[in-house]
Each structure stands twice: as structure tokens, then as C-alpha cells.
Amino acid sequence: MxxxxxxxxxxxxxxxxxxxxxxxxxxxxxxxxxxxxxxxxxxxxxxxxxxxxxxxxxxxxxxxxxxxxxxxxxxxxxxxxxxxxxxxxxxxxxxxxxxxxxxxxxxxxxxxxxxxxxxxxxxxxxxxxxxxxxxxxxxxxxxxxxxxxxxxxxxxxxxxxxxxxxxxxxxxxxxxxxxxxxxxxxxxxxxxxxxxxxxxxxxxxxxxxxxxxxxxxxxYGHSVPTKVPLGAKKGKAILVSGHDLKDLEELLKQTEGKGIYVYTHGEMLPAHGYPGLKKYKHFYGHYGTAWQNQTKEFPAFPGPILMTTNCIQRPRESYRNSIFTTGPVGWPGVTHIEGYDFGPVIQKALEMPGFDRDVEGKSVMVGFARNAVLGVAPTIIEAVKAGKVRRFFLVAGCDGAKPGRNYYSEFVEKVPKDCIVLTLACGKFRFFDKELGDIGGIPRLLDVGQCNDAYSAVKIAMALADAFKVGVNDLPLSMVLSWYEQKAVAILLSLLYLGVRDIRLGPSMPAFISPAVLDYLAKKFNIMPITTPDQDLKAILG
Ligand code: FSO
Ligand code: SF4
Missing domain, CATH: 1.20.1270.20 (Substrate Binding Domain Of Dnak; Chain:A; Domain 2)
Structure with missing residues (x-):
């Protein structure tokens, strides 16, 4: 192979x-x-x-x-x-x-x-x-x-x-x-x-x-800023992972009134911001972090798990009988659900213990997609003009198992207090529960959504460019991206198509980009590999 x-x-x-x-x-x-x-x-x-x-x-x-x-x-x-x-x-x-x-x-x-x-x-x-x-x-x-x-x-x-x-x-x-x-x-x-x-x-x-x-x-309506608990509610539980909102909606409909709480894992977290989904009272909170931690996190979840899209990993024995796949996903021997018939998942949830008590936990904010952010655009523009917001950083993309990905958490921690971090996709789990505070009421950490919501980030950048009457490359905005799989490749190509320059990409350069092609991209778009948070921040902030 x-x-x-x-x-x-x-x-x-x-x-x-x-x-x-x-x-x-x-x-x-x-x-x-x-x-x-x-x-x-x-x-x-x-x-x-x-x-x-x-x-x-x-x-x-x-x-x-x-x-x-x-x-x-x-x-x-x-x-x-x-x-x-x-x-x-x-x-x-x-x-x-x-x-x-x-x-x-x-x-x-x-x-x-x-x-x-x-x-x-x-x-x-x-x-x-x-x-x-x-x-x-x-x-x-x-x-x-x-x-x-x-x-x-x-x-x-x-x-x-x-x-x-x-x-x-x-x-x-x-x-x-x-x-x-x-x-x-x-x-x-x-x-x-x-x-x-x-x-x-x-x-x-x-x-x-x-x-x-x-x-x-x-x-499902435009996402609105929403507080999502990271703890749990006493009761039966189902965990949904992946990106597919329709699967989640169907599951929420089918579990209504059955005494089961539904939790998100990984990239499903931003689903809590949609009015059409958060209206379900039993759509409770978020459990765990990014995809590569699933084999550590899933064994402790006291209910079945539904994988709707990437990223599934080899299920451990302890939850092999309680994990389900649907849509394009598959793992040999794991029950695959066709046609939104989540009966077997619900049955499993009723058989499994669920949480035996309420679990206290932190909470995070989601729902800062384009409508929510642009709704407060005048405040943001004012803050930039008044020098209260020096720069925006889009720290976005996938998470993964490699140690080099600590770069992203360290980077966000080191971003100066007068700067705002926009994030999307599962890379955010490196820093999603950090309390970064706010600048005059604007949160310093804004979760735009899944990798599927990269369009929202592009729209936000374009609207800011319009408001400041400059090109996207002249905005006080730097993109520090992490890639893992093919959706990230598509998004990167979109940014290059839009002429976005100076992207910092990590944790490593794709193996399928030949040295000559990389050289071409570097010359044309000044795309570059990440180095260290200190060095990159110094270079960006001058
Ligand atoms: Fe992450 Fe996986 Fe959304 Fe990717 S869950 S790694 S780019 O599939 O999809 O951000
Ligand atoms: Fe799997 Fe990635 Fe290796 Fe392909 S390159 S086999 S997707 S780990």
C-alpha cells in the first residue's frame, strides 16, 4: 500500500x-x-x-x-x-x-x-x-x-x-x-x-x-452564543461524534421523552449553538475533547456512542459493542445504522447505566459564527480603531496525536491580551476551555464552529476587510492553521484561491507537496511552516 x-x-x-x-x-x-x-x-x-x-x-x-x-x-x-x-x-x-x-x-x-x-x-x-x-x-x-x-x-x-x-x-x-x-x-x-x-x-x-x-x-437557524456544560446530568446518555447535524437532529427527535441525555464529542460541539438543535431539552452538554483522544475518553462514557463522520479510531474492546457508525463511516464488526433508524442506539442507551449522578464541570462558549460576530461588528471595528484590539488571530484547523501540536495551545496562551483569537475545527480542543477574558465585552476566544464552518470565518474576514476598506491581507489578522486530513486541504486551497498570504501551517508540511510545488506556493503566497509560538508571535507582531 x-x-x-x-x-x-x-x-x-x-x-x-x-x-x-x-x-x-x-x-x-x-x-x-x-x-x-x-x-x-x-x-x-x-x-x-x-x-x-x-x-x-x-x-x-x-x-x-x-x-x-x-x-x-x-x-x-x-x-x-x-x-x-x-x-x-x-x-x-x-x-x-x-x-x-x-x-x-x-x-x-x-x-x-x-x-x-x-x-x-x-x-x-x-x-x-x-x-x-x-x-x-x-x-x-x-x-x-x-x-x-x-x-x-x-x-x-x-x-x-x-x-x-x-x-x-x-x-x-x-x-x-x-x-x-x-x-x-x-x-x-x-x-x-x-x-x-x-x-x-x-x-x-x-x-x-x-x-x-x-x-x-x-x-437550524444562525448559531447564537451558547454556554455548553462540560459536566454531565444524572441519567441515561448517548454520545454523538463527527460533523453531521442532520444525524444529530434525527437522534434528538427519536430520543425525546425517553429520559436520555444527548452529549456531543469532538467536532459536534458547535451544534449546541443552533436554535433548531438547542431547543431539545435533553441535548445537554459536551463530553471529552478531540478525535485522537477517543480511545481514552470513550471507555468512561456510560452510554452508546454514535460516529457520524470522521474521525473514528480502532474501538477498544470495552466499548466495541456500544459504538455505532452511520453515513460514510465504517469499522468492521461495528453496527452500522442506515436510514436514520437509531433504534439500536436508543436500546443500547436504555440498557447501559448512564450517569449515576450529576457531574460538575466547567463550561465553554460556542456559537460565534458569522451572524453572531457580524452582529457586533460595529463594536469590534470601534475597538480596533480605538486601539483596544490590536490584532485577530485565526488559530484553526484539525487536532491530531503528534506532540508538535502543543504549539497551538502555547500559541493561544501567549497571544497578547489586546488580541482576539478566532477558532474553528477540532484543533480548538487544545485551548477551548481556557479563560481568556474579554476586551470591552468582546470575548477574546471566539469559537466560529466546526471545520465545516470555515465559510463563516471567510465571511467574517471579508466583512472586516470591507469595513476597513482594505484587502484581506491588509487586515490586522493572522492565520495560524493546523491541518490533518483532506477537508483541511480543501480549505487551504480555498484560502490560496482567495489570495490569502502569510498563512502559517503546521504541525508539518504535507508529504504530498513536492519541494518544487512548495517553493512555488511559498513564493506566490508566502505560506510558511510554523516555528515556535514565541518566534512566530514576534514575527507577526513586529
Ligand atoms: Fe477535526 Fe477529523 Fe473537522 Fe477533520 S474531526 S480532523 S479537518 O476530520 O474534520 O476538524
Ligand atoms: Fe491513514 Fe493517513 Fe497513513 Fe493514509 S496517510 S494510511 S490516511 S495514516
Whole structure:
């Protein structure tokens, strides 16, 4: 196997025997094969669009299938044969439609004519031949840009899947995903073409995040500042992790009146800020921290756990029978819930002890998404003009297991008292419960939401730039980002597409960015690796 799509890749180079994440070589081969099959489906989809043929089933399948190949999403080899076969079926069905409309009938050797082997062993064998490094003739910098685009597309697909679940979509998003995947077969594309595709991925990701923002805010209302308890209530309990608000809503509906309290874990924390979700009286509080701490935190939770998206890790024996997956997530032997039927989760909650007493705990504030922050924009602008707020820091992105990630907690602790920290995604768990106080009533730590809410941060930055009549790069704003997986790649491409300069990125640079491509990005955008909090703060604050 060879996989280097996430930040924890082995030795910072690539996982070759087994994934550091727990992905084994069989799952890696099946995921590589699914991507290969999707490239073939995409070729036909591109030809279809040329003739005005757009297949909704193909679109929905494409994004869900891509989502399952993301880091820490689906480790269940048994789920992939069906996806691969379905992909080829959809491709052949679409080919017929395209042919009937006068389009291409022959596709030549490659992913568009690929035929799946019969059993899972045959598929695994096929998968080993179509991995990320299988085309040895590729120029390393073209390969790097192809992979940046592919991983960005996986991120776009994850966000598109969430948005679609809430009824928001745009064919331009699907069209780009198909264009980008089909382009991997085009030997004629050079460095500049791939830079163009990577930037387009960033552009499309802004669109998809806008759709997701619209989905979240029209379905659940705009987030409002909300205090979330970190303790617990005596009673039965269910823990929900991941990013999918619709799963959470369905679970809240189905548990209403059953004497069960629902708690969030990891990236689900910002859900407490939505009026349409916080209205449920039994939606109580938040338990634990970021994804990489789950194997330490889940054993002590006295109820079942529902994983809605990334990031799942190998469940410990102690909770293997009380963890459930849904949507794109999978772990072999773990019960998977289809079609929002959370009956088995509820049943488990009723069987398990729950909390035997109220547990006192700290609390944190969430809900500072664009509407809440821009609602107090005049106060913020006034404070900046009066010199009370010197600078904003967006300290955002993913958390992970590496020790180097202490940088982010230390950075936030050292940010001077006249500066405000905006945060989003699970990296915030390094500092989310720190009491940073306020500046004239404006909290110094503002939680904008999940990584899914990066659009909100972009909107806030743009509104401030408008108010100060400057470009985003001239705002008193610095971005100190942490990345882990493919959604972060998509967001990073969006920021570059918007022309954002001087981003500090850590804890390490992606292994899939070649030295020449990194050099290009550094020159064009002045993107740079983090160093130490002291050194970076000194450089930023001059
Ligand atoms: Fe974290 Fe995991 Fe949201 Fe990522 S939970 S690491 S970028 O999947 O998604 O921030
Ligand atoms: Fe390795 Fe990350 Fe790929 Fe898992 S997702 S196999 S840890 S590079």
C-alpha cells in the first residue's frame, strides 16, 4: 500500500505497510480501486455534461464514495466491493445514455472501461495495481499537484455530502469533481494546468461551503452564543461524534421523552449553538475533547456512542459493542445504522447505566459564527480603531496525536491580551476551555464552529476587510492553521484561491507537496511552516 493523504502519515513520507490511522493494506487497496473506478465514472460524466446529460444518482454516489475514502472514515473492507461494483454499474448506465445522445461510445483502456473482479480478493489484487504511485511515468511535480487536487476534491466531496443531506447542492460542484477526477487520465496536462485545477478546487470549495452554511443556517437557524456544560446530568446518555447535524437532529427527535441525555464529542460541539438543535431539552452538554483522544475518553462514557463522520479510531474492546457508525463511516464488526433508524442506539442507551449522578464541570462558549460576530461588528471595528484590539488571530484547523501540536495551545496562551483569537475545527480542543477574558465585552476566544464552518470565518474576514476598506491581507489578522486530513486541504486551497498570504501551517508540511510545488506556493503566497509560538508571535507582531 501507499497512502500519504493525511498529516500523520508514517515518517512524514507515506504509510506503506499499514496506516498509522489503522487502515490496513486491504482497505487501502480497495479505496485506491474505488478512486480508480470513480475516475472512470467521471470521464463518462464529463462527456455526459458536454451533451447536457446530468445524472443525479451519479452525483450523489460520487460524493458519498469519495467521502468514504477520507482519513478516519471507513475502515470496513466489506463495505467497498458494493461501492466499486455500483460505481461501474452507474458508469455503464450513463454510457448508454451518452451514446444514445450521440456522445462518445469508445473510451479505450483505462478506468472508464475497467471491469471489477468477482470477489473481494480479486478486487484487492486489482487495487494494488492502481495506487497513488502506480503511474511511474508521471513528472513528480505534476503528480504532487494531481494529489493536492485529488485530496482537495475528497474534502469538497465531504462538504458536498453534508450540504446535499440538507437539500443544498449546485451542479457546478459535481461538475468540477468529475472534471478533476477525469483530468487524472489526461496525459497532456502540465504543471500550469494542474495549478489551475488545484486553484479551481479551492474556488469550488468556497461554493460548497456556502451551500453547507446555507443548509445549516436555513435548517437550524444562525448559531447564537451558547454556554455548553462540560459536566454531565444524572441519567441515561448517548454520545454523538463527527460533523453531521442532520444525524444529530434525527437522534434528538427519536430520543425525546425517553429520559436520555444527548452529549456531543469532538467536532459536534458547535451544534449546541443552533436554535433548531438547542431547543431539545435533553441535548445537554459536551463530553471529552478531540478525535485522537477517543480511545481514552470513550471507555468512561456510560452510554452508546454514535460516529457520524470522521474521525473514528480502532474501538477498544470495552466499548466495541456500544459504538455505532452511520453515513460514510465504517469499522468492521461495528453496527452500522442506515436510514436514520437509531433504534439500536436508543436500546443500547436504555440498557447501559448512564450517569449515576450529576457531574460538575466547567463550561465553554460556542456559537460565534458569522451572524453572531457580524452582529457586533460595529463594536469590534470601534475597538480596533480605538486601539483596544490590536490584532485577530485565526488559530484553526484539525487536532491530531503528534506532540508538535502543543504549539497551538502555547500559541493561544501567549497571544497578547489586546488580541482576539478566532477558532474553528477540532484543533480548538487544545485551548477551548481556557479563560481568556474579554476586551470591552468582546470575548477574546471566539469559537466560529466546526471545520465545516470555515465559510463563516471567510465571511467574517471579508466583512472586516470591507469595513476597513482594505484587502484581506491588509487586515490586522493572522492565520495560524493546523491541518490533518483532506477537508483541511480543501480549505487551504480555498484560502490560496482567495489570495490569502502569510498563512502559517503546521504541525508539518504535507508529504504530498513536492519541494518544487512548495517553493512555488511559498513564493506566490508566502505560506510558511510554523516555528515556535514565541518566534512566530514576534514575527507577526513586529
Ligand atoms: Fe477535526 Fe477529523 Fe473537522 Fe477533520 S474531526 S480532523 S479537518 O476530520 O474534520 O476538524
Ligand atoms: Fe497513513 Fe493517513 Fe493514509 Fe491513514 S490516511 S494510511 S495514516 S496517510
Amino acid at each position: 501507499f497512502c500519504y493523504q493525511c498529516e500523520q502519515t508514517a515518517n512524514g513520507k507515506g504509510c506503506t505497510k499499514a496506516g498509522v490511522c489503522g487502515k490496513d493494506a486491504n482497505v487501502a487497496a480497495l479505496q485506491d480501486l474505488l478512486i480508480y473506478a470513480l475516475r472512470g465514472l467521471s470521464e463518462v460524466a464529463v462527456e455526459g455534461r458536454r451533451l447536457g446529460i446530468v445524472d443525479d444518482g451519479v452525483n450523489a454516489f460520487t460524493i458519498r464514495a469519495l467521502f468514504t475514502t477520507g482519513t478516519n472514515v471507513n475502515f470496513d473492507a466489506g463495505r467497498f466491493p458494493e461501492l466499486i461494483n455500483r460505481c461501474v454499474e452507474l458508469r455503464e448506465r450513463l454510457k448508454e445514455k451518452v451514446k444514445a445522445a450521440g456522445g462518445k461510445a469508445e473510451y479505450g483502456d483505462g478506468p472508464a472501461t475497467y471491469q471489477p473482479a468477482k470477489g473481494i480478493d480479486g478486487l484487492i489484487e486489482q487495487g494494488t495495481k492502481v495506487g497513488l504511485l502506480s503511474d511511474t511515468s508521471l513528472n513528480p511535480d505534476v503528480r504532487s499537484l494531481q494529489h493536492i487536487t485529488l485530496f482537495g476534491i475528497k474534502g469538497v466531496a465531504a462538504y458536498a455530502d453534508h450540504a446535499r443531506t440538507l437539500g443544498h447542492e449546485d451542479d457546478n460542484v459535481y461538475a468540477f469533481i468529475h472534471e478533476g477526477l477525469a483530468a487524472m487520465q489526461d496525459k497532456g496536462l502540465g504543471l500550469n494546468d494542474w495549478i489551475g485545477l488545484a486553484m479551481k478546487c479551492g474556488e469550488i470549495n468556497i461554493r460548497v461551503m456556502e451551500l453547507l452554511d446555507a443548509g445549516n443556517t436555513t435548517t
